Amino acid sequence: MSGCQRVRISFDIDDTLACLPHHSAAEQSRLPACVHRWLGEPLRRGARELMGELRRQGCSVWVYTSSGRTPGYIRRWLMLYGIHVDGVVNSVRHERVLAERGLLNAPSKLPRAFDIDLHVDDSEGVKLEGHDHGFRVVVVRPDDERWAQRVLEAVADVQAQLAWQQPHRFKAPVRQGAEVYSS
Template sequence: MRIAFDLDDTLIPGVVVFPVERRCFLARLLGHEQIRDGTVALMKSLVNQGWDIWIYTTSFRSPGYVRMLFRLHSVRIAGVINQALHNETVTGCGHAYQDCSKYPPAFNIHLLVDESEGVWLESQRHGFDIVLVRPDDPAWAEAVVAKARSMSER
């Protein structure tokens, strides 16, 4: 199964600030962004449970940059959907869900993790699974694991 994570304000601090993972020397040297504390352990746990890890972002970061960002934390990303790919796949093709800022089913993604209430509303309207993560929630990773586990048991 595939799980996708949003980046900005979900895994990467931006407007919202939250505790972050320690960066290795190379990540600091290359100037790569910091990621949310608990992300590495969560992603490794999900991989061990059989999930493929994807990133689904409305930013225009290149897939190569995103893969390297997580590879520096020893996490392999199976796929990256940025705004350009989303536009090409969902928005630009007369797709029925072209009004969505994110539409995971178009990429065979089973679960999305995002902090945006707007994306949560889209999930309710268009019937895809999401874990709405609050930036100040210290138990955010546990909520993701619980939802992933319940979906795996279906």
């Protein structure tokens, strides 16, 4: 495994992985449209290939959403596209873990509470919370066609930081120029 050596990366759902049709093109589903509408939301184009590339690099892929969608729903939805995630943090799990830690006025997301090294979100507000609370965020706009490449670049940057900060845990990354296109 080259690349990110078990870097844990999480993705928001709304306007990040699931986008409205007028914001972003959707991945092709393997199921008929009528069945798919009943079972899940459209997945943003490029997500399947991006997740595959992150897996090839050895990353642990998570979903972190402030919505109340259940982990089972999220896992089934992503499996419709052939995507497996290692963990899911929804609003219920977020609130429970933060309450256990005595964090009552915590931010809307706190990836470091789940050992997440990088969070991908569409919200500049979450990025500001990351700055204030010490977690890394890469912001991708719903209409950004190069969003997957931006995520891969952010993962390489995080890997380089972790290799420098924790050399016993991480090796320095080898930039391979991997590109994921969302065309």
